[in-house]
Amino acid sequence: MSAVVSVTGVQKHFRGCDALQGVDLQIPPGVVFALLGENGAGKTTLIRILTGFLHADAGEARVLGMDCVSQSLEIRRQVGYVSDAPALYDWMTPERIGWFTSAFYPAGFQQRYEDLIRQFEVPVGRKIKHLSKGQRAKVSLALAVAHEPELLILDEPTSGLDPLVRRQFLESMVDRAATGRTVLLSSHQIDEVERVADWVAIMRSGVIVLAKPLSEIKETTQQVIVSLDDPLVEVPWPRGNVLQHARSGRQLRMVVQGTDAESLAELRGAVGVQHVETRVPSLEDVFVACTRGESPAAEQQSPETDAVVAEAE
Numbered sequence: 001m002s003a004v005v006s007v008t009g010v011q012k013h014f015r016g017c018d019a020l021q022g023v024d025l026q027i028p029p030g031v032v033f034a035l036l037g038e039n040g041a042g043k044t045t046l047i048r049i050l051t052g053f054l055h056a057d058a059g060e061a062r063v064l065g066m067d068c069v070s071q072s073l074e075i076r077r078q079v080g081y082v083s084d085a086p087a088l089y090d091w092m093t094p095e096r097i098g099w100f101t102s103a104f105y106p107a108g109f110q111q112r113y114e115d116l117i118r119q120f121e122v123p124v125g126r127k128i129k130h131l132s133k134g135q136r137a138k139v140s141l142a143l144a145v146a147h148e149p150e151l152l153i154l155d156e157p158t159s160g161l162d163p164l165v166r167r168q169f170l171e172s173m174v175d176r177a178a179t180g181r182t183v184l185l186s187s188h189q190i191d192e193v194e195r196v197a198d199w200v201a202i203m204r205s206g207v208i209v210l211a212k213p214l215s216e217i218k219e220t221t222q223q224v225i226v227s228l229d230d231p232l233v234e235v236p237w238p239r240g241n242v243l244q245h246a247r248s249g250r251q252l253r254m255v256v257q258g259t260d261a262e263s264l265a266e267l268r269g270a271v272g273v274q275h276v277e278t279r280v281p282s283l284e285d286v287f288v289a290c291t292r293g294e295s296p297a298a299e300q301q302s303p304e305t306d307a308v309v310a311e312a313e
Ligand SMILES: Nc1ncnc2c1ncn2[C@@H]1O[C@H](COP(=O)(O)OP(=O)(O)OP(=O)(O)O)[C@@H](O)[C@H]1O
Pocket: 014, 015, 017, 018, 019, 037, 038, 039, 040, 041, 042, 043, 044, 045, 046
């Protein structure tokens, strides 16, 4: 099945800032795909490239098979998009903006929009400039989904919504994916993402450091807690990718991806190791490990580390 979003080697540089440093991403159809990352990681920049509002400096981005530069207008017509700061015609009422926008879409748009607005309990006759932040967010969402897009792109969709509407909204995203449509959402609400996402990608400093089905992340990642005889004991690193490690007294905590039972047995049997416990990490643990963690391999191989050592010598 061909990817709904396909991004290869995309770079974007702003004055004094390398916002995207070679992003590769494939989003399959029929999934809720969550893009996570700390402030400034590059999520909005990537979404703006996908929706054609920004052009990449290098690489290629395609959405629904279309090129994000030369076919941006068609992409924007076919995709539902809610930005992190949606611009609405403030002088219109929700009723009026639905009628106005329906002119750009096939029949059925207005009815679906009105149903959603009623479901969201937005006051239809009040001017948009007088609506609350959450009510404005609901109008933007209703406008974005009323044409039943194959792909819905949402930048921080639930910020400003109250908990009941958030839940209702996120459940409706899962329903959309169940009908074969795709939802790409960027979010800081990791617990919410964990409840609804099929796939998760984590961005760090302009690159994607992890992009996998959530179930696979859960199956292949472990939190390993090692109790040591002495705080200074050195132990062998388990095989796989140690995403994060931290020592606190006689305890060593690691988040490891792709390790195996044999490697953990070796760790249990190592000199100075009292006890090894493994747990399934939460998505938040994996997120912190990917965005804040330092892998031992990176430390050992880092040219900066070598340079510091060379200088010291
Ligand atoms: N127009 C611009 N000019 C200069 N720098 C920019 C511009 N737009 C974004 N940046 C920078 O690019 C980097 C990525 O920004 P971006 O908005 O994509 O991050 P984000 O992951 O969406 O962050 P947040 O979670 O805070 O919304 C940041 O360092 C930001 O300051």
